[in-house]
Amino acid sequence: MNVGGRHFERVRVLGKGSFGIVWEVNESLASSGKSKLAKDFTLALKCSMPANQNMLEACLLEAEVLQQLAKALPADVVAYNRVPQYVTHSVSPSSAASAGNSPDASSDGQPPPRVLVVMSKLDGKPLDQWLYGIDENRIKTIGMAELLNGPLPGGKLATRDLASAGATTAALISQMAPVFTALAKIAYHRDISAHNFLIREAEEGREEFAVLDFGLAVRSGSWQTDYKTHNISGDPRYFSPAAWMLMVYGYKYLDAHPDPSFLEQYKHRMDHFSFGVMALEVFFALWKGPESEGSLGAEQVHALSKARAAWRAFWTDSIGFFQMFHTKGASTTRQTLARSQAMTKYADKLRTLTQALQNATKYHQHSAVAAVLAISADLVDPRGSMKWQDLRGLLRRAAGTPAVTARERRGSSKETAPQSPRSGKPATSESPKAKRISRHSVSFDDFVEEPKGEGRTTPRTPPFYNSNMPTRSYTFDEASHITRLQTRSWTVDEAVTLTRGVPEATIGWGSRVSSPKDGSPSRKETREAKRFWS
DSSP: OEETTEEEEEEEEEEEETTEEEEEEEEEEEETTEEEESSSOOEEEEEEOOSSHHHHHHHHHHHHHHHHHHHHSOSSHHHHTSSOOEEEEEEEOOOHHHHTSOOOOOTTSSOOOEEEEEEEOOOSEEHHHHHHSSOHHHHTTOOHHHHHHOOOTTSOTTOBOHHHHHHHHHHHHHHHHHHHHHHHTTEEOOOOOGGGEEEEEOGGGOEEEEEOOOTTOEETTTHHHHTTTSOEEEOGGGOOHHHHHHHHHOHHHHHTOSOTHHHHHHHHOHHHHHHHHHHHHHHHHHBOOGGGOTTSOHHHHHHHHHHHHHHHHHHHHHHHHHHHHHHHOHHHHHHHHHTSSHHHHHHHHHHHHHHHHHHHHTTSTTSHHHHHHHHHHHHHSTTOOOOHHHHHHHHHHHHTOOSSOHHHHHHTSGGGSOBOTTTTOBOOOSOOOOOOOOSSOEEEOOOOOOOOOTTOOOOSSOTTOOTTSOOOOOOHHHHHSEEEETTEEEEHHHHHHHHOOOOOBOSTTSOOBOOOTTOOSOOOOSSOOOOSOO
């Protein structure tokens, strides 16, 4: 295959989805009718077949993000191992046969174009498979008792003591902080999940992490306004409360919410939230539990037990929403959540979790565990303020190490870094491997408000706004419970259920799934929505 004026030979399929395929490839140079490897690098070629203009722009943005990351990341080997390295890309006409899939034709009846992106193939195992010993499809149906307590043979569930679980989670945070520091200036990933991270067990017991799949990224510079017109994307397990509010009620609900921190988190810190959830997932999945910590005092054990219980309550809701979506579909999930107190309870459990984590740090000061808990609490908190560039320093101060290591100072010069797959530029010398497509990420189109139905009154003012309400700031606790609407008190979910219809949604980049005007669950869909990478 020719990509960007260079020739690549397909070796094997690495992954396949509804809209694309990923191959392992070798670059070759034609010489006297024979082919030989141009460089001793293992590469991956991602072929996407966007069905519309929005998808095409997203595919091209992924290539752009990888290009810019290659320039923005520190040039030391440690940082360069954390993301796929951009090699080249091109856009070309396509046929379904040449791509190995059967995508729908575009609106003009022609096959969609092919976006071909060549990048390095990273080494490692998907983090969720490493943790649990099961694939993502099993997680869609597994019971919470089994997921939390096992047994799950082949995984790492409940295999580490407190210090070891903290060390692994600290390594994850420390290694990825420079990547997200650089990425935040370019784009938001929007699909941070344990399936889009790889873990590789290196020499001397070190654990190395990498992040994949920038296909759902959005430009960070314009996201503060674009969020109203872009889809809601990613893995539902790691959705922030604001993402669920948008999915269920629409952006006007979020704009009018009495606690603006939810919206601010979605506009500026959605990657922080998802990464914080994932860090807590790793820590609490690895840790054997408080009963195994015989050397701890009673207060320490009690604080950690409360933090663990709060995490399990929050994670149970997250997994429940995720499983509901994948088993019952987008429309049923939205209707179920809209008619319940689920969003209020979810926000309550997040608040309880952050408080429990913060309290636990008081009993484990000056340790990696305390730093991990404090960082994670801030990352998931709607009012959090930590920046990516602060995280490594916090971890090093907790461990009593310098803020900048000698290795990083040496790595700051591009002359010390080995060559990349791109024409001799600094990068890693290690052979990357195992680029994968996330198979359970979903994407919802932004929602259009339904016109008011017969017999229903839609107020002129947005939900939760009352002109008689005094101007004031609401605490996280107040905003999560009761909001004054007109002359009586309504819960957040009750008010929106009464004043708004459930908006439209899609699965991935499929067709819209519309709710009837009367809000009843029975309706005929225009066609079955596409599954995203499944």
